Each structure stands twice: as C-alpha cells, then as structure tokens.
Amino acid sequence: MALLPSLFGNQSVLDRMFDDLRRLQQQFEQAIGSGLPTPVFKADWRPAIDVKETAEGLTVTAELPGLTEQDVELSLEDDVLTIKGEKKAETTREEKGVHIQERSYGSFARSLQLPFAPKADAVQATFSKGVLTITLPRPPEAPKPSSRIEIKSG
Template sequence: MVSRVPMPRPESSSDLFGTLQREVNRVFDQMFRGGPAPLAGFAPSVEMKETDDGLTVTVELPGLEEKDVEVSLEGDTLTLSGEKRQETTEEKAGMHISERSYGSFSRTIPLPWAADPAQATAAFDKGVLTVTLKRPPEAKARTNRIPIGGAKPAP
C-alpha cells in the first residue's frame, strides 16, 4: 500500500521542479528497494508488426507461464488476458517472511481486418507470447501513398 504524503506548496517554478524531482526520486526508491512489486495496473508490452502474410503480435509477459495466459479472437479484435502471481519466502534473523502479490491484466487490440481464428497460431516461449494472424484474401496489404507537393503560392 502506498501512503500519500502531502507535498508542500512551492513558492516559485524552481521550487516546483525541485519538489517534482524529489517526488520522482522517492517513487523510484520505493520501486527498487527489493521484494515483489505491486501488480496493480500490470499492463504487458505489446508489439504488433504487419507483414505481407498478416500480423504478428508479440507480448512480453515476464514471470508468467503459458497456463496463466488466455488468447481470444473475435472478428477484428484480439484479446489477451491472464493473471500474474508473485510469491517470495525468506528466512531472515529467525523470522519467516512471506509476501504475495496478485494482479490480472487484459489487453484488447483492434486489428485492421477480421482474422480467421482457424488460421491463427499462438506460441509461448520464455515469457514471450507470439500470436500470428493470417491476412484474409479480401484484406490485401495496402499502401496509401500521399504525394508531397511544394509550398502553395499565396493568393
């Protein structure tokens, strides 16, 4: 749980930037102290690449296993969801310390065309999910070239 500390009112813009810098440093100090990080708001990184054959969607899911992730496709929408669980146990100075964090995520990705679920594949390897979607024949790859013109003369 993060406790909120009221920030003092700055007198000038230089005080404002100093206060902002101290607050950012405090947040980073809390994040990197060690132990499990809170998982609220966990949003995996997604990369989507269009090829001549279709789309490849790559999602970084560190610390997850295949059984923790669900992939679904409905029309022109790809949905990725799952739950990330972190548990640590430590024996220290005669004390038993156990911490648990849980967080779920869901990412909905709009696609440029409706993909056929029967032609879609998904692979999970070392925390990286790769979803490959074939382009339907009616959705040809298109490039819309926009001509570049010179400056227009003033009227």
C-alpha cells in the same frame, strides 16, 4: 470515442491516463530517492505489446515475464484479439524489511481491434522465454496496408 484503441489510431484515453500515473510515480520516486519506502501504484499489471503489420498479416508480441503459456488465455472475436491472464505474486505473507516493491502482479486483459478479421483456425501463437508471439494471417479479402504516396513540388 471507441472503447478499444485501434492499432493504427491514437492511444486510448485510459492508456494515456495510466501512462501519466506511472510517469508521476517514477518522478516521485526519483525526487525522494530510492532509499525510502514509496507507495506502489496498485493497478492491475499491464504487459507491453508490439504490433507489426506486413502484407501477409499481423504479428503481435507481448512481454509476459514470469508467466507460462498456462497463465495466458487468447481469444478472437471478429476483429478483436484479447490477451488475458494473471501474474501471481510469489508470496502471500508480509515480508519484513521490504522498502521498495516495484514488481507488479495481478490480472490483465488487453484487447486490440485489428484492421481485419482473421480466420481463427489460421492464427498461431507461441510462447518462449516470457514472450508471447501471435501470428494473424491476413485473409484474402482483407484490405492490404496502405502505401505512402510521394508528393512532388511544382
């Protein structure tokens, strides 16, 4: 089993486990109501990522609300793109009267195994309004995305 999920394969075992834990926490919160204190899942924060493939390459979009480009680090090693950083808590003191704390803080690292190894000097990244957009051009020797083949009856 691969440690890194393929962009075009199944979700990794750890991703599914964390998704299950988040769903369980949401169901628990719904069952007891929003007026009571609830335990907070204290895992590192994990930003949502979209990946779009075209004939020209890949576009990776990551939601990073509350962060700036200085809070994020990108690296590329062969066909593995890594996005990492830290979302720092706004306060370090214990606040009185807090019953629910749903916002997550902490360090994160997302590594994506790409279907090709892009040239690092051709990769571009922009950050605007909490959204990181990474454009990874497909090198000329990289395989093109597959096409669907129609199956006819008869």
